Amino acid sequence: MVWKTWKRQLVSWCAVMAVTAPLTACTSWEELGALKGGRERLADGLHTIEPTWIDGLTVAEHSVSVDGTTITSKYPVVPGATDFTVDIRTTMAERETEFITQGDGGELTQHAEFLVASNGVLGARVISQYEDRVDASTHWYDVASGEALPWTALLNGDQAVDQLAARVALALHKDHDVAADAMPDGLPTPQDELPDAEDTEPALVDPEAVWKSAEKHEDSPLADLGFDAAGDLVVSFSPGEVADNEVQVTVADSEPLLSRFGRSARQAVRDGEESLELPSNTVPTYTIDCDRVPCVALTFDDGPGADTPLLLKHLEAYSAKATFYVLGQLTEGDPDTVRAAMEAGHEIANHSWKHDNLATKSGNAVQDDIEKTWKAIEEATGVTRTTVRPPYGSYNETTQASIDYPLILWDVDTLDWQHRDTEKTIEAAVSGTRPGSIVLFHDIHRPTVDAIPEVLSQLHAKGYHFVTVTELFGGRTLEPGVAYTRRD
Numbered sequence: 001m002v003w004k005t006w007k008r009q010l011v012s013w014c015a016v017m018a019v020t021a022p023l024t025a026c027t028s029w030e031e032l033g034a035l036k037g038g039r040e041r042l043a044d045g046l047h048t049i050e051p052t053w054i055d056g057l058t059v060a061e062h063s064v065s066v067d068g069t070t071i072t073s074k075y076p077v078v079p080g081a082t083d084f085t086v087d088i089r090t091t092m093a094e095r096e097t098e099f100i101t102q103g104d105g106g107e108l109t110q111h112a113e114f115l116v117a118s119n120g121v122l123g124a125r126v127i128s129q130y131e132d133r134v135d136a137s138t139h140w141y142d143v144a145s146g147e148a149l150p151w152t153a154l155l156n157g158d159q160a161v162d163q164l165a166a167r168v169a170l171a172l173h174k175d176h177d178v179a180a181d182a183m184p185d186g187l188p189t190p191q192d193e194l195p196d197a198e199d200t201e202p203a204l205v206d207p208e209a210v211w212k213s214a215e216k217h218e219d220s221p222l223a224d225l226g227f228d229a230a231g232d233l234v235v236s237f238s239p240g241e242v243a244d245n246e247v248q249v250t251v252a253d254s255e256p257l258l259s260r261f262g263r264s265a266r267q268a269v270r271d272g273e274e275s276l277e278l279p280s281n282t283v284p285t286y287t288i289d290c291d292r293v294p295c296v297a298l299t300f301d302d303g304p305g306a307d308t309p310l311l312l313k314h315l316e317a318y319s320a321k322a323t324f325y326v327l328g329q330l331t332e333g334d335p336d337t338v339r340a341a342m343e344a345g346h347e348i349a350n351h352s353w354k355h356d357n358l359a360t361k362s363g364n365a366v367q368d369d370i371e372k373t374w375k376a377i378e379e380a381t382g383v384t385r386t387t388v389r390p391p392y393g394s395y396n397e398t399t400q401a402s403i404d405y406p407l408i409l410w411d412v413d414t415l416d417w418q419h420r421d422t423e424k425t426i427e428a429a430v431s432g433t434r435p436g437s438i439v440l441f442h443d444i445h446r447p448t449v450d451a452i453p454e455v456l457s458q459l460h461a462k463g464y465h466f467v468t469v470t471e472l473f474g475g476r477t478l479e480p481g482v483a484y485t486r487r488d
Helices: 082-102 158-175 207-216 251-257 260-271 308-316 328-333 335-343 363-381 397-402 422-432 446-461
Strands: 058-066 069-077 106-118 121-130 133-142 147-150 225-227 233-236 246-249 295-301 323-326 347-350 437-442
Touching: 058 082, 058 446, 069 082, 082 106, 082 121, 082 133, 082 147, 082 446, 106 225, 106 260, 121 260, 133 260, 147 207, 158 207, 158 233, 158 246, 158 251, 225 260, 246 251, 251 260, 295 308, 295 446, 308 335, 308 446, 323 328, 323 335, 328 335, 328 363, 335 347, 335 363, 347 363, 363 397, 422 437, 422 446, 437 446
Parallel strands: 069 106, 295 323, 295 437, 323 347
Antiparallel strands: 058 069, 106 121, 121 133, 133 147, 225 233, 233 246
16 A cells, blocks of 8 residues: 555544445535535645535445454545445545555544535545555546546546656656655656657546556556646645655646646636536445455345344444345334344345245236335335345246346355354355355344354455445346346
C-alpha cells in the first residue's frame, strides 16, 4: 500500500449505523454536525466542498474491531450515482483487504471528502489513515455517461500523465529542493527543461482506456490529483518526500494536459455552483464491486429459528451482511425476528411457505406457494422482492417457468443440517469458500450458529467481505427462473 501523510485535518464524521440492504440506515449529510454549509475554498491547496445540496446524500459505515484489528470506513451513498458510490466504497474495501491480510493489526480509518458536485461532475478524495500514514486518491464521476472514472480521466492520455509527472518532478527539484535522486517513487529524474506539451484537442474520455491507464499507473504519486479554487492542478505528497505537502501546476501549464472531462471538472470547481442534477433519486442497492475484492455471501435457510437473534449478534461483530432464506410459515409466526434481521442490514428472501419440494408441485401450486411466502415477508419487513431458494435445491422446468425471480443455490454446502457438528461446519465453510462463493447454512441448528464466529474470523483474516446475495451479484442482471450457484 502506498501511504502518504496528509496535512489537512480529517473531516469530522459522526457515528452512523452500518449500511443496510437496501441502504436505509445511513446518516444524512446535514446530520453529520461537522458541516459548515456550502463550499470550502482552501487558500492554497486542494479545493474541497460540503455538498449539502445533493438530495438524499447519506454516509454509511463499515466497522469491525476484532482480533487486534480495528477498521472504520465511512463513505458517501449518492442516490442516482451508483457507480460513483460503488467505486468509493470498493476502493476502501481494497485497502481493508490489504490491511487485514498484512496481519500487522492496528487501526485503519477511512473517509471521503468531496472535491466537486456541480455541472455534471462529481469528484471525491478517499483518505485512508493507519497510524501516522495516509493513502489518498481521487475519484470522479461523469453524470452524463453514468461512468465512475479514476484520476487518469482528468488527463489527455498516457502521454499527458508522463508530461505531468515530468513537470511535477521539475517543480519538486527547483521549487521544493528535492534532490534528483530523492524523487518520490514513480516520478522521473527531473530535466532542466521540459518539452512543450503538444497542442492537441482534448479527447473525450474512453472509460475502458482510462481505467487501464490507472491500472498501469497503479503506484503513481499523481493519484492524489485535484484542483485548487483557481483551477490549478494540485498533486499531494508526503512531507517526508517534499518540503511541502502539495505541488500546484498552473492553469496555463496544465491546460494542454487535460482531457475534455478534466477541463469540465476544472471548470466546475472554478464556478463553484451549489447544484447537481442526477438522473434519478434511486438509492444504490449495492455498494461494493465483487470483481475487485474477494466477496462471499453467507446464506441461512429454514428460519427464523430460536437462535437467529444470537446469529445476528455474531454477524454484527464483523459488520457482516448475510441473506436469510426464510419460510413463510415461520415468518408469519415470528415476524419480529425477521424484521430485526432486515433492520440490521441483512437481506430477507424466499424459501417457500413450509419447505415443500417445489419440483413435485404444479405450476399454479408453485406460484401460490411463492406468492404467499412473499406476502408474509412483506408484511413483516416491507422489503423489495429479490430472489428465491427452492427447498432442497430441487427444481424442474415447471418450477423455473412458474417463479418470476432468480433461483439462488450454492457452491459451498456445509452439510450442517446432516452432521450438526460445529467443527465440521467451520471446516466446510472456510475450506470451500472462494471469491464469489455462496455458502449454505441453516440457522435453525445451534451448532451452526455456534460455528459462525470462527467462520467469520477465519474468512475475515483472508480479506473476505461479507455481502448479501444481491450485493454479490451487484451490477449483473439475474434472470427469472434461472438458477445461480455463485458469482463467476
